[in-house]
Amino acid sequence: MQTELINTExxxxxxxxxAALVAWFTKLVRFPYTVGLVIVGVLITMLMPQKPxxxxxxxxxxxxxxxxxxxxxxxxxxxxx
Numbered sequence: 001m002q003t004e005l006i007n008t009e010x011x012x013x014x015x016x017x018x019a020a021l022v023a024w025f026t027k028l029v030r031f032p033y034t035v036g037l038v039i040v041g042v043l044i045t046m047l048m049p050q051k052p053x054x055x056x057x058x059x060x061x062x063x064x065x066x067x068x069x070x071x072x073x074x075x076x077x078x079x080x081x
Contacts, residue, residue, distance in 0.1 A: 018044070034075045 018040060026036040 032075070032078070034071055037071070 022036045022040050023033055026033045
């Protein structure tokens with residue numbers, strides 16, 4: 001149980017670091033942040049070995065209620081009409 005928690009914490013910390021790097025890089029090259037996150041997420045999924053112990057369990061509610069609204073808000077904030 002303890003090692004699962006440590007693995008999950010390390011994975012979340014690594015993903016946050018990757019998201020920060022994507023934010024910096026997309027600002028540098030003037031590319032939409034959300035599109036950069038999607039591209040990097042697809043690349044990580046394709047390159048990461050499919051091992052269940054490395055994949056953190058994410059509930060559907062976590063994605064829909066916590067992660068999605070800030071992404072949509074940020075994209076709406078920077079849209080030019």
